[in-house]
Amino acid sequence: MLEPTIGKGLRATGRRLTRTRKAVLALLEDTHQPLSASEIYSQLQDRHVAIDLVTVYRTVNVLKELGLVMQLDLQGQSRYELKEGRKHHHHIQCRVCGEIVDLLLCPLKKLTRLIEEQTQFIVDDHTLEFAGFCPKCQ
Numbered sequence: 477m478l479e480p481t482i483g484k485g486l487r488a489t490g491r492r493l494t495r496t497r498k499a500v501l502a503l504l505e506d507t508h509q510p511l512s513a514s515e516i517y518s519q520l521q522d523r524h525v526a527i528d529l530v531t532v533y534r535t536v537n538v539l540k541e542l543g544l545v546m547q548l549d550l551q552g553q554s555r556y557e558l559k560e561g562r563k564h565h566h567h568i569q570c571r572v573c574g575e576i577v578d579l580l581l582c583p584l585k586k587l588t589r590l591i592e593e594q595t596q597f598i599v600d601d602h603t604l605e606f607a608g609f610c611p612k613c614q
């Protein structure tokens with residue numbers, strides 16, 4: 477579902493939160509790990525929320541547009557976590573058990589200024605995710 481960029485934000489904020497959107501938000505609020513679409517799907521099944529995988533994908537995209545959910549890509553997989561009330565941060569994921577830890581810091585501020593100086597771009601986003609072996613899996 478492609479929409480023109482102009483006016484998209486306005487339309488998006490006007491959208492009401494459907495039951496499905498609320499269920500996904502509630503799930504992400506209860507989880508301490510960013511979830512993939514298929515994990516959201518199976519955990520909603522456990523909660524007896526009637527939903528299919530296509531709807532999960534559509535819902536997380538709407539929630540992303542609304543600025544309520546953040547997408548991150550860890551080891552080639554897209555995951556989603558609540559954005560509301562959370563500061564910008566990065567993640568590290570264990571290659572063995574898949575545990576994800578929030579890194580509550582951003583080391584890229586200086587680099588961002590340098591990039592802006594060199595390119596005359598205004599930088600408003602970046603991604604930086606780590607992978608490795610957690611203490612239990614070393």
Ligand SMILES: [Zn+2]
Nearest residue numbers: 570573610613
């Ligand atoms: Zn591990």
Ligand SMILES: [Zn+2]
Nearest residue numbers: 557565567578
């Ligand atoms: Zn996080």
Ligand SMILES: [Zn+2]
Nearest residue numbers: 565582583584
């Ligand atoms: Zn950062």
